[in-house]
Amino acid sequence: MLIYRIITAALLVLALGVLLVGLPKPLFVSSLLSIILVATWEWVNLSGYKATSSKIAFMGVFLIMAFCIFIWLDFSESFNYGRALVSLYWTVPILGVFVFVTFRNSEFRNTIFRSDTCLTIFGMLLFCVLWISILLISSHESGRSLLLFGISIVVLSDVGGYIFGKLFGRNKLAPEISPGKTWEGFLGSVILPLSALLFVNNTLPILDPLYYAGAGIVTFIFTLLPVILISITGDLFISLFKRASGTKDSGDILPGHGGMLDRIDGLLLAFPVYAAIIFSLVMS
Numbered sequence: 001m002l003i004y005r006i007i008t009a010a011l012l013v014l015a016l017g018v019l020l021v022g023l024p025k026p027l028f029v030s031s032l033l034s035i036i037l038v039a040t041w042e043w044v045n046l047s048g049y050k051a052t053s054s055k056i057a058f059m060g061v062f063l064i065m066a067f068c069i070f071i072w073l074d075f076s077e078s079f080n081y082g083r084a085l086v087s088l089y090w091t092v093p094i095l096g097v098f099v100f101v102t103f104r105n106s107e108f109r110n111t112i113f114r115s116d117t118c119l120t121i122f123g124m125l126l127f128c129v130l131w132i133s134i135l136l137i138s139s140h141e142s143g144r145s146l147l148l149f150g151i152s153i154v155v156l157s158d159v160g161g162y163i164f165g166k167l168f169g170r171n172k173l174a175p176e177i178s179p180g181k182t183w184e185g186f187l188g189s190v191i192l193p194l195s196a197l198l199f200v201n202n203t204l205p206i207l208d209p210l211y212y213a214g215a216g217i218v219t220f221i222f223t224l225l226p227v228i229l230i231s232i233t234g235d236l237f238i239s240l241f242k243r244a245s246g247t248k249d250s251g252d253i254l255p256g257h258g259g260m261l262d263r264i265d266g267l268l269l270a271f272p273v274y275a276a277i278i279f280s281l282v283m284s
Contacts (some may be wrong), residue, residue: 025138029075032134033066040127040261046245046261047119062124066131073132081279084132086277091129096268098122099237113244120213126268133275139235140279149197150274153224154266156193159230164188176194178239182234189232223281227274231266 017091023031044055074080102109112118135145165185173181238261242248 029138036127036131039264041121044263046241046247062127065128071130073135074277075135077138084136085279087132088272092272092276105247122171129272130268133272136275136279138229146278150271153227154194154270156196157189157231158266160192161185174236177236190228193228197224216266223277225271232269232272234269237268
């Protein structure tokens with residue numbers, strides 16, 4: 001299992017490198033959309049839909065909405081940053097309140113996870129907000145660097161949690177949601193990305209988009225910390241969702257890792273927050 005996990009991770013890194021460097025912008029954005037589409041398929045599987053037609057209908061509606069968002073934001077022309085940022089400022093708090101109440105209120109959680117309609121609406125909003133944040137970041141002249149930096153935050157957080165949890169894990173973080181996660185792993189999820197990206201900021205600032213925004217150490221930490229914490233929350237939320245559906249992994253498309261939704265769970269909530277924060281800095 002571990003060897004499959006390592007090989008798959010290496011291939012994912014290679015594929016990400018090809019996407020970031022080797023593809024022109026239209027194909028690059030289309031590739032990211034295809035990744036989201038795989039995750040939407042896994043979402044509807046977890047939501048309890050049995051009929052293939054219903055799953056295809058969900059993906060079709062999302063594709064239509066994704067195209068409408070693409071046009072509404074004028075992605076191919078002069079990108080409308082105002083519309084994108086306002087969309088995130090309105091929708092991110094809504095998603096945050098929904099997730100918070102889901103964690104805190106078991107009655108609300110049971111109602112939501114047993115309702116195909118609620119899961120459909122929430123899933124559609126979740127993936128549309130992720131798409132808006134990707135378009136917002138990709139539209140910038142340094143969009144690929146910004147994208148890589150944001151992904152690095154979430155990936156390093158995931159790796160830090162895995163390593164610290166394996167080496168030092170003793171105290172369970174949320175045993176009723178994800179038995180494997182520990183408070184020691186949580187600390188690793190915070191420490192590794194902060195340490196690694198702070199090192200990059202100090203030694204190779206050309207790789208750090210916050211450097212160009214004139215961010216000092218305090219701004220740097222208070223930019224990364226919310227993204228890290230929210231990525232951990234997103235991971236836990238998808239774990240809660242999978243537990244409610246009686247499933248360990250969202251799919252088996254990635255050997256050793258599960259499904260695509262298992263890999264981007266931290267990005268789902270964290271990336272819109274990252275996009276809103278980073279552009280508030282870059283554009284200020």
